[in-house]
Amino acid sequence: MSEIQAHATGLTSQYIAQVTGDLERNVKEQERIRAELEALQEQLGALQHDHSVLVSMREALGGVNAADEADTTAAPSVPRQTTAEPLQSKPKKAAATSAKATASKKSAAKASSAKAPSAKASSAKASSVKAPKTDSKPTLVNLIRSHLEQQSEPRSATEISTALTQDHPDRGVKTTVVRTTLEGLVAKSQAQRTKQGSSVFYTAPAAPEPAAVEPQQEAVAS
Template sequence: MSENQISTTELTSQYIAQVTSDLERNGKEQERIATDIAALQEQLLALQHDHSVLVNMHQALGGTSPVAATTPAAASVPSQSSGRTKQTKAAKEVKAAKPKKAAATGVKKAEARKPETGKTAAKATTAQPSLVDLIRGHLEAQNEPRSAAEITTALTAAHPERTIKTTVVRTTLENLVARSSAHRNKQGSSVFYTAATEAAAKAEPAAAAG
């Protein structure tokens, strides 16, 4: 084999190794972004649910300045299907075409629903907490560090009606750590989390000893 052929073979091997490394890095980056999107979408859905409850309460109380049912954030939810988007657009067009008399009728209906304010308030109190609140509350209730998998299992058992994924929980935990609302402790290849209040309480005696 000539020197030129040897050089070409070595160069090709280097290119293959570089491309393989780039592919692995690209795949990991896609996975990280996907988990971030899932966590943000979970938080956005919780906010949309709270918004819907508040709008119903506002209408039941006969507010003089109705709150828009669709916020800019709600309109950008990636999980909305095209069919639902078309239905929302059609509903807006029908609403815009209604005469002023229909608007007055709507106000009267809202006034007629005033006696049900207590029921509406009761529904508001049963609104599901966000995943962030669930994770923070679980950490604060624990005496020992917990892994993302352990937290997922506990929350799934406590809230079977919700779909909670370990990847979303891990991303949410990392966001809490970034905001100093939680503490990360790595033991070997495993990562455990504790509430920030507990971590601070443990740090004070250590600092005094030092």
């Protein structure tokens, strides 16, 4: 019985260790996914804000076009004569033709004079339309990129999160979100990552070196 009990105790210890390891991996995976969700929610909020601004601008521009179309359709049209013209002599027909031409010229002049004020009114409406105000609040990506550009030494995600929290206490910056954003910048070659032991540090991308001037070009310049 003692051997059976010892064997059962060993199996129980192995199961406990395996379950504990699985729980730790589960918690780490939850933290990683939660950080990615927070970053995606922030990006979604920025896109929704841009969408509302673009919709407002399209509605404003659409109102101006509708006013122009209303002014254009308001122009009077020349009525068509549907009555049959009686048989008359050639001099009377010539007089009638000249009268019609004079009437058409007068109606065209009236139409042009009616369109001129409407065009001025539409231009005045277009100038009075103002673009909606956009939110000047920078995104977390811009804040992190600007912070890296101002640093002369590598910074960890915790240091960057602390600095941004001090500069922007209303943002509620989290270290997990900052780390996810930094990894996204590294993937886009907008930041560099270095590892010192078990710690990871980030810096701004190095500026490209200027191309060397060829000897012939230097001789010409001199």
